[in-house]
Amino acid sequence: MTEETSVVSSPSFPRLNEPAPEFEAVTTHGTIRLSDYRDSWLILFSHPADFTPVCTTEFLAFTEIYPELQKRGVELLGLSIDSVYSHIAWTRNIEEKLGVKIPFPIIADLNKEVATLYGMIQPGASKTETVRAVFIIDPKGILRAMIYYPLTTGRNMDEILRLIDALQTSDKHQVATPANWRPGDKVIVPPPTTAEMAEERVKAGYECVDWYLCKKSLE
Amino acid sequence: MACINPDGTLAPSAIQVLREAEQPKTAAELAQISGLPLFRVRSSLRELVQAGLLREDGDHFVLTESGRAKLE
Known part of the structure; x- marks a missing residue:
């Protein structure tokens, strides 16, 4: 009997005030690189899975604050470990059932490449899904803030807007x-x-x- | 929503970007004129350059002969 040992690589975590890890990913809006967002603020966020209830409420909420984010020069980019076809089916379902068109791209991270780079998979919470992570990246590509929420708890959009306002105010003044x-x-x-x-x-x-x-x- | 469909046809946003690039323009200029977000324009430009429909000249994007033929 042979004993197999497997090396489990520990997830990497990006660090505040350092360049956010670059990636190129397939999204619902085509292939996008992080550097495509240079010169604008970006909120990169992960959700556990498509067609799940808390995530659906979050996508509605992110869409609701999107005009306010755009006024502040901020773009949104979602991510989960689902295929682009799943993302398309889910966003079409949201539009059909709830009358809300999701206006921002969603990364189809089936190979978990971006999720691993950003420490979005936390095995204590789930080995197969991303937790509810939020990364705020500034116009120079520097990671400025991170928030992690558990699978059970939908995010607070007021806090995300407040955080953007606070960062932009700190920078300006x-x-x-x-x-x-x-x-x-x-x-x-x-x-x-x-x-x-x-x-x-x-x-x-x-x-x-x-x-x-x-x-x-x-x- | 890639800007070039699998059958080689162009998405409306790609046609818009190509038309505007008849005169060389930067990504920021193309975003301003088209009203598309800058990240979308950069992503589309990369795809259009890879397809040979545009070429880069410094930080400007220029329509190629293939790009011109695609618009006709």
């Missing part, structure tokens, strides 16, 4: 955003890095709890 921040709320001024700057900071007219926590309004 060189600030950070506090907990539960919403557009229009005060933002956090980066903490000073020298004692002299700390002294100056409290005199600068910001709303300060102390030298390390100062907020300001954006005009």
Whole structure:
């Protein structure tokens, strides 16, 4: 009797503030590369499977926020380990039964290439399906945020929009955003890095709890 | 929704891109004129170049003789 050993490669995980892994994939809108999205923001998200109830509600919800995303220069790209024919059948079914046309492409990742690159398969949750992952990639192709949800829980679109707003605000004004921040709320001024700057900071007219926590309004 | 169908015919978006490329244009210019998202235009341009219907000249895309014949 021979004993076989199998080497299970551990899934890779992309890292924040590093270039998002490049890929070329078959989608419902033709063959697309990550670099095709250069110069626009991208939300790459995975769902467990076509023709499943939570995923259907999520696709409706993503479609609902798509116009708001487009106003912010953001594109959407879905992914699951299903064939392109399954994706087409499912999106046609959604249109037929629910009257909603899915406007964004969906990757048919049958060989799990993109899912593996982005750590979307988490065997503790499922060995054959992708979890509900969200990757926010900026116009330079840098991965800026990641969210992972379990199979049972549909994503919160308000949070995804809020996260986009927060990232774009941080980039534009060189600030950070506090907990539960919403557009229009005060933002956090980066903490000073020298004692002299700390002294100056409290005199600068910001709303300060102390030298390390100062907020300001954006005009 | 590839821009070239398996039977060699072109999708409407591909015809639109080819027509606009009669005068050399960049991907961004073609996206602006056609109203298609830039990622779709880049994907279509790659397919049209591979099919020999367009050629690249720096960052501009130019209609080839095959591309012109396809439009006729």
